[in-house]
Amino acid sequence: AWRLESAREVESLLHYKELIPRLEEALGKFSSRDSAEVIQPVRSTVPLQKHNGFLGLMPTYMENDGVLSTKLVCFYNRGAGSTLPSVSATVLLLDPESGHMKAVMDGEAITNMRTAGASAISAKLLMRHGAEVLAILGTGQQALSHYKAFTEMLSFKEVRVWNHRREGAEKFRRSVGGPVTVCGSVEEAVRGADVIVTVTRSIEPVLCGRWVKPGAHVAAVGACRPDWRELDDSLMKEAVVYADSREGAMAESGDVILSGVEVFAELGDVINGIKPAYREKTTVFKSLGMGVEDAVAANLVYEQWKAKAYKL
Numbered sequence: 001a002w003r004l005e006s007a008r009e010v011e012s013l014l015h016y017k018e019l020i021p022r023l024e025e026a027l028g029k030f031s032s033r034d035s036a037e038v039i040q041p042v043r044s045t046v047p048l049q050k051h052n053g054f055l056g057l058m059p060t061y062m063e064n065d066g067v068l069s070t071k072l073v074c075f076y077n078r079g080a081g082s083t084l085p086s087v088s089a090t091v092l093l094l095d096p097e098s099g100h101m102k103a104v105m106d107g108e109a110i111t112n113m114r115t116a117g118a119s120a121i122s123a124k125l126l127m128r129h130g131a132e133v134l135a136i137l138g139t140g141q142q143a144l145s146h147y148k149a150f151t152e153m154l155s156f157k158e159v160r161v162w163n164h165r166r167e168g169a170e171k172f173r174r175s176v177g178g179p180v181t182v183c184g185s186v187e188e189a190v191r192g193a194d195v196i197v198t199v200t201r202s203i204e205p206v207l208c209g210r211w212v213k214p215g216a217h218v219a220a221v222g223a224c225r226p227d228w229r230e231l232d233d234s235l236m237k238e239a240v241v242y243a244d245s246r247e248g249a250m251a252e253s254g255d256v257i258l259s260g261v262e263v264f265a266e267l268g269d270v271i272n273g274i275k276p277a278y279r280e281k282t283t284v285f286k287s288l289g290m291g292v293e294d295a296v297a298a299n300l301v302y303e304q305w306k307a308k309a310y311k312l
């Protein structure tokens with residue numbers, strides 16, 4: 001099996017311009033519920049109680065595309081003092097006919113980039129036309145990938161960031177290089193924003209509906225457990241709620257389960273033209289992360305890697 005164990009090497013082979021169209025196609029295939037396109041059960045999750053974390057198993061088979069993969073992802077509710085990452089992942093790509101392993105890949109860049117790619121697709125489909133202000137809440141790994149994907153694939157006049165520790169937001173601003181406004185409160189960051197990305201490790205609501213401009217689009221990426229929240233009830237009740245997977249959201253999203261709201265549609269339903277994109281309404285895209293996103297991203301890395309290896 002090919003071994004690609006460096007996150008940097010995987011990252012160097014993934015580009016949003018190639019990844020995002022593949023993700024968009026995969027989201028559509030997933031929502032068609034055609035088992036020859038995608039078989040992807042809701043992730044099985046094993047609690048790692050001693051370490052305040054979870055191991056998620058994310059197998060996926062795309063029969064028509066000949067792609068078989070699984071991601072193993074550990075994610076944690078880390079204490080403030082911890083320097084360990086919140087998410088750690090490995091992706092295995094298998095030959096569906098023989099069952100042999102084709103490649104083992106570090107899953108960090110894949111997880112960061114496919115998640116940001118899916119959120120960028122949600123914004124492209126659901127934000128109002130002429131959106132100018134992007135606000136990012138949280139300034140960790142996902143914040144960085146979301147900043148890159150959103151500024152590369154969409155265009156904003158202003159990007160604001162907030163972190164519960166200001167120094168985290170200052171560090172983020174220095175590391176991205178581009179123009180970013182550091183805000184002292186969530187309210188300051190999101191007031192008047194057209195698009196809001198929530199990528200925090202919080203397990204309680206950080207974003208309140210009363211601060212959100214009517215018609216804004218929220219890509220909600222953190223809070224991937226049934227008792228974790230990032231958004232308050234008023235926002236969930238006000239918004240039209242979209243998800244990557246309806247079953248995933250109903251099993252894993254505290255924001256969906258505890259607010260008692262209905263998932264209106266999957267992003268793939270909008271891509272397939274089955275459900276409307278309510279750009280003028282307040283919309284929430286609740287992202288839990290899907291195996292099919294990892295499958296197409298890992299397959300793209302594999303293709304790029306083979307092309308590079310044979311050229312040498």
Ligand SMILES: NC(=O)C1=CN([C@@H]2O[C@H](COP(=O)(O)OP(=O)(O)OC[C@H]3O[C@@H](n4cnc5c(N)ncnc54)[C@H](O)[C@@H]3O)[C@@H](O)[C@H]2O)C=CC1
Binds near residue numbers: 220
């Ligand atoms: N939907 C999906 O597909 C995925 C979701 N995630 C989730 O996204 C979130 C962010 O992941 P990463 O960026 O990798 O983590 P990270 O640890 O790199 O960044 C987390 C950010 O949240 C901030 N934070 C920590 N505690 C907080 C609190 N109590 N209130 C507000 N902010 C707080 C940190 O300062 C940091 O800026 C996590 O909840 C993770 O589980 C991660 C990967 C995929």
Ligand SMILES: O=C([O-])C1=[NH+]CCC1
Binds near residue numbers: 224288289290
């Ligand atoms: O899809 C994913 O990789 C994850 N979702 C929540 C934490 C990691």
